[in-house]
Amino acid sequence: xxxxxxxxxxxxxxxxxxxxxxxxxxxxxxxxxxxxxxxxxxxxxxxxxxxxxxxxxxxxxxxxxxxxxxxxxxxxxxxxxxxxxxxxxxxxxxxxxxxxxxxxxxxxxxxxxxxxxxxxxxxxxxxxxxxxxxxxxxxxxxxxxxxxxxxxxxxxxxxxxxxxxxxxxxxxxxxxxxxxxxxxxxxxxxxxxxxxxxxxxxxxxxxxxxxxxxxxxxxxxxxxxxxxxxxxxxxxxxxxxxxxxxxxxxxxxxxxxxxxxxxxxxxxxxxxxxxxxxxxxxxxxxxxxxxxxxxxxxxxxxxxxxxxxxxxxxxxxxxxxxxxxxxxxxxxxxxxxxxxxxxxxxxxxxxxxxxxxxxxxxxxxxxxxxxxxxxxxxxxxxxxxxxxxxxxxxxxxxxxxxxxxxxxxxxxxxxxxxxxxxxxxxxxxxxxxxxxxxxxxxxxxxxxxxxxxxxxxxxxxxxxxxxxxxxxxxxxxxx
Amino acid sequence: xxxxxxxxxxxxxxxxxxxxxxxxxxxxxxxxxxxxxxxxxxxxxxxxxxxxxxxxxxxxxxxxxxxxxxxxxxxxxxxxxxxxxxxxxxxxxxxxxxxxxxxxxxxxxxxxxxxxxxxxxxxxxxxxxxxxxxxxxxxxxxxxxxxxxxxxxxxxxxxxxxxxxxxxxxxxxxxxxxxxxxxxxxxxxxxxxxxxxxxxxxxxxxxxxxx
Numbered sequence: 299x300x301x302x303x304x305x306x307x308x309x310x311x312x313x314x315x316x317x318x319x320x321x322x323x324x325x326x327x328x329x330x331x332x333x334x335x336x337x338x339x340x341x342x343x344x345x346x347x348x349x350x351x352x353x354x355x356x357x358x359x360x361x362x363x364x365x366x367x368x369x370x371x372x373x374x375x376x377x378x379x380x381x382x383x384x385x386x387x388x389x390x391x392x393x394x395x396x397x398x399x400x401x402x403x404x405x406x407x408x409x410x411x412x413x414x415x416x417x418x419x420x421x422x423x424x425x426x427x428x429x430x431x432x433x434x435x436x437x438x439x440x441x442x443x444x445x446x447x448x449x450x451x452x453x454x455x456x457x458x459x460x461x462x463x464x465x466x467x468x469x470x471x472x473x474x475x476x477x478x479x480x481x482x483x484x485x486x487x488x489x490x491x492x493x494x495x496x497x498x499x500x501x502x503x504x505x506x507x508x509x510x511x512x513x514x515x516x517x518x519x520x521x522x523x524x525x526x527x528x529x530x531x532x533x534x535x536x537x538x539x540x541x542x543x544x545x546x547x548x549x550x551x552x553x554x555x556x557x558x559x560x561x562x563x564x565x566x567x568x569x570x571x572x573x574x575x576x577x578x579x580x581x582x583x584x585x586x587x588x589x590x591x592x593x594x595x596x597x598x599x600x601x602x603x604x605x606x607x608x609x610x611x612x613x614x615x616x617x618x619x620x621x622x623x624x625x626x627x628x629x630x631x632x633x634x635x636x637x638x639x640x641x642x643x644x645x646x647x648x649x650x651x652x653x654x655x656x657x658x659x660x661x662x663x664x665x666x667x668x669x670x671x672x673x674x675x676x677x678x679x680x681x682x683x684x685x686x687x688x689x690x691x692x693x694x695x696x697x698x699x700x701x702x703x704x705x706x707x708x709x710x711x712x713x714x715x716x717x718x719x720x721x722x723x724x725x726x727x728x729x730x731x732x733x734x735x736x737x738x739x740x741x742x743x744x745x746x747x748x749x750x751x752x753x754x755x756x757x758x759x760x761x762x763x764x765x766x767x768x769x770x771x772x773x774x775x776x777x
Numbered sequence: 778x779x780x781x782x783x784x785x786x787x788x789x790x791x792x793x794x795x796x797x798x799x800x801x802x803x804x805x806x807x808x809x810x811x812x813x814x815x816x817x818x819x820x821x822x823x824x825x826x827x828x829x830x831x832x833x834x835x836x837x838x839x840x841x842x843x844x845x846x847x848x849x850x851x852x853x854x855x856x857x858x859x860x861x862x863x864x865x866x867x868x869x870x871x872x873x874x875x876x877x878x879x880x881x882x883x884x885x886x887x888x889x890x891x892x893x894x895x896x897x898x899x900x901x902x903x904x905x906x907x908x909x910x911x912x913x914x915x916x917x918x919x920x921x922x923x924x925x926x927x928x929x930x931x932x933x934x935x936x937x938x939x940x941x942x943x944x945x946x947x948x949x950x951x952x953x954x955x956x957x958x959x960x961x962x963x964x965x966x967x968x969x970x971x972x973x974x975x976x977x978x979x980x981x982x983x984x985x986x987x988x
Contacts, residue, residue, distance in 0.1 A: 353919035360919050361841025427838040427880050476788045494804050496873040500881045501803040553795025562851040564868040569803055635856050639885035713860035717888050721917035
């Protein structure tokens with residue numbers, strides 16, 4: 299990829315510098331949303347085991363707080379972080395500077411304005427109640443408008459590329475950049491502007507939710523994995539030639555799998571069957587990605603553990619396989635009958651959003667932020683705290699939602715168990731969930747402090763200027 | 778893969794495939810679903826929502842009840858929905874054409890509500906009590922005290938809509954929104970037997986033949 303040649307190096311510095319302000323704007327606001335969304339999420343989680351918490355204030359009633367938290371997390375953190383990462387990586391891989399970045403700052407302002415109005419809208423009672431589309435309708439225009447500006451920048455940066463080859467990470471970013479507006483526009487149109495009739499709404503909503511997770515969050519996480527593994531380990535992706543099949547395979551299956559969320563529901567059986575089949579077929583794509591990524595890692599895990607970036611990326615890769623397994627299981631009718639509507643389905647979505655995507659973005663940020671700002675991370679102990687909190691928090695949530703959901707499924711399936719007893723049985727798991735969310739929040743606060751130090755233009759604490767080693771040369775076979 | 782145009786065409790094709798294949802096909806099949814006309818009684822089912830109940834649907838939507846409650850009864854033999862008496866039959870697509878926003882939900886932290894209006898105990902007072910002080914009726918559910926107007930009762934002039942008068946002389950009166958929400962909850966009953974709502978029952982012969 300990048301031979302350690304000084305000309306290339308200078309060019310790379312220039313590209314990183316061109317991306318500095320847009321990336322900082324998007325990533326900084328993403329981090330603020332991550333903390334705000336995390337606090338709301340914690341509040342909503344506490345309400346599940348202590349129903350009286352904030353219940354008397356209408357703005358904070360659970361049915362508003364929970365979607366507000368989820369929207370702040372998805373659109374505030376998820377999309378913003380995705381924009382920052384995509385813009386930077388696309389510029390780098392296309393070997394071209396990010397031009398006229400000022401427009402991106404405008405887009406960042408309007409995007410964040412939209413998310414803020416949306417979250418406030420949900421809390422003040424304008425929620426649409428469609429999953430992940432709860433924000434009031436007028437917000438969608440702001441979001442789409444500013445997204446267009448961002449998406450166009452990603453695509454045009456790719457369009458003026460100075461490279462001959464197009465790398466796997468670029469496919470995933472381009473795909474995500476194109477899929478998101480389509481999904482969002484179609485869902486807004488079919489659910490809110492011209493609502494379709496009856497349960498078709500449920501189908502459209504399931505298609506959107508599954509698409510957003512599978513065609514925006516997962517591709518960006520994979521783009522990070524495909525970029526950083528070879529970059530930091532100095533090893534080319536193993537069996538790279540199959541990566542392209544994996545890409546298309548995942549793209550087709552992720553779109554079609556939405557119906558699997560409606561197994562047993564009041565929709566035609568073919569809808570859920572197509573979804574389930576897509577979730578079975580996706581395994582082939584997951585295997586291909588596994589061959590690529592795990593093959594590259596094989597024998598170098600301890601080397602990977604030395605890099606903060608790769609430690610986070612490894613978490614994300616692990617969670618990617620876990621998610622695919624969980625999706626597979628939830629598409630089996632027997633398991634769906636048992637686990638549907640329990641905390642296990644929540645675990646599936648949370649894994650994608652947090653354990654797959656967010657960890658990948660953390661890893662990427664630990665790599666790109668020093669490079670675009672030219673400063674080193676000031677407090678390594680905060681990095682350790684962030685990583686430790688992430689690992690513990692993820693484990694706590696997997697146990698809380700997985701074991702809790704299992705228990706819930708068992709009790710729900712037994713009609714002799716009173717509903718109140720199910721609620722009581724879930725309390726310890728829901729408490730553990732709150733504990734996990736507190737851990738994650740601590741990690742995010744640590745990250746934010748480090749971020750402020752590295753991003754602050756005034757270097758009043760005398761943060762060191764970063765000096766980067768050349769990335770290790772790829773062990774390419776000369777032909 | 779070096780051709781940017783190819784990537785775009787492919788990305789377009791994949792999303793178009795899932796959109797037309799899943800969403801538009803479902804729309805084509807069910808988008809025009811009409812009320813069923815009972816051939817004997819010549820009545821139409823499902824019955825549309827009354828104006829007040831439709832306002833209540835909007836309250837249900839804005840309070841985010843869907844966060845914890847589903848509105849879908851799964852068929853007999855698939856989960857314990859029927860055994861828990863959440864309905865007498867499975868929910869079918871036609872049940873939902875009366876609602877402008879269809880919120881079938883995906884979490885059962887609370888019980889299913891699709892037929893909550895059909896339950897014997899489900900009179901308006903029950904729902905008001907549930908919303909005002911759920912702790913005695915439904916553990917885990919938050920109270921919705923903000924849906925009630927609490928003020929000092931004038932002796933001899935207690936509102937006839939008051940839920941109750943507390944011992945220290947305050948009357949608790951449901952607001953308009955509470956009334957609408959309760960009207961909506963009471964309207965939730967899918968009792969009409971459509972021809973397509975026949976539950977799928979595996980016959981014993983079939984089971985033996987399969988083994």
